[in-house]
Amino acid sequence: MVFVLVFLGVFALIALPLLAAGSHQSSRQVLASLDSALSTDAPSTREQILNIRKDSAMSSIPWLNKKLLQFQIAPYLQKIISQANLKWSAGRLLAISGLCFVVPSYGIYAEFKNGPIALLVGIAIGLAPLFWVLYLRSSRFLKFQEGLPESLDLMVSALRAGHSLIAAMGLVARECPDPVGMEFRGCFEEQNYGLELKVALDNMTTRMPLQDLAIVATAIMIQKESGGNLAEVLDKTSHVIRERFRLQRQVKTHTAQGRLTGWILTGLPVVLAFLLYFINPDMMSVLWHKPMGIKLIWMAVGMICVGGMIIRKIVTLDF
Numbered sequence: 001m002v003f004v005l006v007f008l009g010v011f012a013l014i015a016l017p018l019l020a021a022g023s024h025q026s027s028r029q030v031l032a033s034l035d036s037a038l039s040t041d042a043p044s045t046r047e048q049i050l051n052i053r054k055d056s057a058m059s060s061i062p063w064l065n066k067k068l069l070q071f072q073i074a075p076y077l078q079k080i081i082s083q084a085n086l087k088w089s090a091g092r093l094l095a096i097s098g099l100c101f102v103v104p105s106y107g108i109y110a111e112f113k114n115g116p117i118a119l120l121v122g123i124a125i126g127l128a129p130l131f132w133v134l135y136l137r138s139s140r141f142l143k144f145q146e147g148l149p150e151s152l153d154l155m156v157s158a159l160r161a162g163h164s165l166i167a168a169m170g171l172v173a174r175e176c177p178d179p180v181g182m183e184f185r186g187c188f189e190e191q192n193y194g195l196e197l198k199v200a201l202d203n204m205t206t207r208m209p210l211q212d213l214a215i216v217a218t219a220i221m222i223q224k225e226s227g228g229n230l231a232e233v234l235d236k237t238s239h240v241i242r243e244r245f246r247l248q249r250q251v252k253t254h255t256a257q258g259r260l261t262g263w264i265l266t267g268l269p270v271v272l273a274f275l276l277y278f279i280n281p282d283m284m285s286v287l288w289h290k291p292m293g294i295k296l297i298w299m300a301v302g303m304i305c306v307g308g309m310i311i312r313k314i315v316t317l318d319f
Contacts, residue, residue: 077130083207084136085179093129101126114288120301140179141210145245147180148212152238159231165220166191183208197224212241255315262311266304 077090105122109115151172158168166188173185183204190200201217219237223230277284287293 080133080137083140083209084133085140085182086133086136088133093133096129097126100128112285112288114294116294117288117297120297141208144179144183144208145210145212145241147176148210148216149238149242149245151176151180151184152216152234152241156231156235156238159234165197165230179208197221212244215240251317255317258311258315262308262315265311266308269300269304 074090077093081088081090081093101122104125105118108121109118112118154172154175155165155168158171159165163171169184169188169191173181173188175181176184186207187200187204190203191197195203198221201220205214205217216234216237219233220230223233273284287297
């Protein structure tokens with residue numbers, strides 16, 4: 001076990017500098033390609049610019065990028081990183097997670113000489129960067145959801161003043177704060193670059209997979225195909241979104257006690273274990289020095305996880 005941890009530690013220490021160097025080198029190559037492409041107007045160079053825009057490498061290290069493209073998890077990681085508005089790659093996230101796994105695992109194994117405990121703690125800390133990305137992603141979704149009704153009101157005012165739908169979206173892109181303005185700006189620019197409105201809206205709903213935004217996109221496409229008063233449709237859609245958001249907040253208020261209970265019951269055994277270890281290390285060390293103690297640890301971890309998921313399922317309601 002110690003040899004595996006040492007190998008992973010050495011690998012992480014070597015891979016991270018290569019990752020940073022590769023990222024810097026890749027940036028220089030892209031800038032050089034853009035400079036050479038913009039200096040002439042040949043069709044081949046225009047195609048080169050298009051290829052640069054479409055390039056979405058999973059890692060700046062060529063062999064690592066090739067390996068990541070073979071796994072289905074790499075595109076998913078790249079997608080959630082983009083939705084969290086981070087300038088990372090999937091390879092960088094995996095490298096940071098690997099380093100967070102190796103260093104604590106090696107330190108705990110060197111201190112306690114227990115492989116399962118070191119592995120368990122390493123996995124928990126190694127998943128922390130992924131959880132942080134997911135937290136940023138959910139926070140950005142929530143901020144977008146809060147700002148969407150105001151952006152729809154702005155679009156309604158622009159449509160009633162005589163502006164077109166595209167001009168109204170451009171107004172939202174200029175006046176609304178991020179992430180609402182950023183996403184509508186991307187949709188507005190894609191439509192100006194020649195994409196159909198349906199494709200641009202589908203791309204925006206892919207970047208922000210929210211039910212409220214899907215309702216807006218569906219309302220716009222239905223009005224485009226069948227006609228009607230789009231301003232009135234968007235006004236009613238804004239009202240529905242506000243009511244759904246108000247109902248969600250009411251449910252969160254009523255379930256706050258259950259969610260707090262779940263966090264306390266999940267974290268209390270872990271905190272007590274650390275406190276008891278610092279108070280009486282000899283008594284707690286029996287858990288990872290005896291086979292029965294190791295089995296009890298795994299059983300406790302499993303029961304804590306199952307109990308936390310059950311409480312989360314009870315207090316979480318979908319709308």
